[in-house]
Amino acid sequence: MERASDLALATAGNGSMNGSAHGSMASPLLEIRRICKTFPGARRTVVALNDVSLEVRKGEFVCLVGPSGCGKTTLLRVIDGLERADAGTMVLDGQPLAGVSRDMAYVFQDINLLPWRSVLENVALGLEVRNVGNKERRERAMEALQMVGLHDVAESAPYTLSGGMQQRVGVARALAVRPKLFLMDEPFGQLDNFTREVLQVEVARLFSRIEATVVFVTHDVDEAIFLADRVALFHTNPGRITDVVDIDLPRPRWEYDVRADARAIELRSRITQHLGAGRYLVR
Numbered sequence: 001m002e003r004a005s006d007l008a009l010a011t012a013g014n015g016s017m018n019g020s021a022h023g024s025m026a027s028p029l030l031e032i033r034r035i036c037k038t039f040p041g042a043r044r045t046v047v048a049l050n051d052v053s054l055e056v057r058k059g060e061f062v063c064l065v066g067p068s069g070c071g072k073t074t075l076l077r078v079i080d081g082l083e084r085a086d087a088g089t090m091v092l093d094g095q096p097l098a099g100v101s102r103d104m105a106y107v108f109q110d111i112n113l114l115p116w117r118s119v120l121e122n123v124a125l126g127l128e129v130r131n132v133g134n135k136e137r138r139e140r141a142m143e144a145l146q147m148v149g150l151h152d153v154a155e156s157a158p159y160t161l162s163g164g165m166q167q168r169v170g171v172a173r174a175l176a177v178r179p180k181l182f183l184m185d186e187p188f189g190q191l192d193n194f195t196r197e198v199l200q201v202e203v204a205r206l207f208s209r210i211e212a213t214v215v216f217v218t219h220d221v222d223e224a225i226f227l228a229d230r231v232a233l234f235h236t237n238p239g240r241i242t243d244v245v246d247i248d249l250p251r252p253r254w255e256y257d258v259r260a261d262a263r264a265i266e267l268r269s270r271i272t273q274h275l276g277a278g279r280y281l282v283r
């Protein structure tokens with residue numbers, strides 16, 4: 001039987017019929033090959049990632065979907081260098097990845113803005129650790145805030161912002177870094193449906209415009225279908241990729257009702273069946 005890792009690599013070459021989120025692209029920006037990660041413990045040992053392989057092309061939007069505990073966050077953390085893999089290799093833009101890379105930006109589910117800093121200073125945080133000078137830091141942070149429509153509140157305290165605005169600040173913080181790769185871990189998971197949908201459209205528009213390459217974790221199959229060029233489906237125990245689905249829907253997807261689209265309904269059915277008839281899905 002075909003192994004999941006081979007499957008992920010094989011399907012990596014098939015672009016969506018309608019191109020990616022951001023036009024045509026060929027070369028993989030990120031190559032993940034046969035990553036394994038086990039968390040040993042006295043009570044239980046967890047195989048969080050078992051032989052996980054995936055390629056993400058330049059300008060591609062890939063969603064990771066799967067039940068809780070299947071290793072999605074672990075994979076992002078391994079890619080970002082926050083966690084060390086037990087085995088396997090990763091290459092970003094032709095360079096082997098080892099440790100924390102400055103070429104990636106991570107958007108967390110819980111943005112955790114520093115309350116004693118202004119919105120602008122929070123956005124500039126990633127630039128500080130990259131030793132970008134004060135003037136350039138402010139300029140780039142302001143530009144990123146403009147991109148997410150928050151330049152008016154640059155000098156405000158984070159607690160004065162709504163939940164949706166705070167998530168936008170998190171996106172701006174990543175944008176300011178101008179990374180080669182965006183890693184996003186359920187960035188809209190804690191928002192109400194309406195705000196989430198607004199942010200989905202904003203992110204789709206913005207990332208399409210800047211031709212961003214994105215690995216995006218979500219529990220929400222509709223969100224994945226709206227945003228992704230491809231969806232990697234995870235299973236748990238051990239955590240692994242069991243299928244990669246091309247989302248061959250026309251773009252831009254904010255110009256029509258994706259959820260009512262016949263092909264989107266087929267894709268959703270295929271994904272939810274694969275994940276276990278929807279019983280794992282948490283919206």
Ligand SMILES: Nc1ncnc2c1ncn2[C@@H]1O[C@H](COP(=O)(O)OP(=O)(O)OP(=O)(O)O)[C@@H](O)[C@H]1O
Pocket residue numbers: 039046047048066067068069070071072073074075239
């Ligand atoms: N630092 C750690 N120490 C021990 N076990 C861990 C650690 N980090 C993750 N795990 C375990 O690894 C497995 C995968 O966790 P991970 O957080 O990657 O799942 P996930 O797919 O992101 O889940 P969720 O959808 O709930 O966020 C889980 O069983 C988790 O308990």
Ligand SMILES: [Mg+2]
Pocket residue numbers: 072073074185
């Ligand atoms: Mg997680």
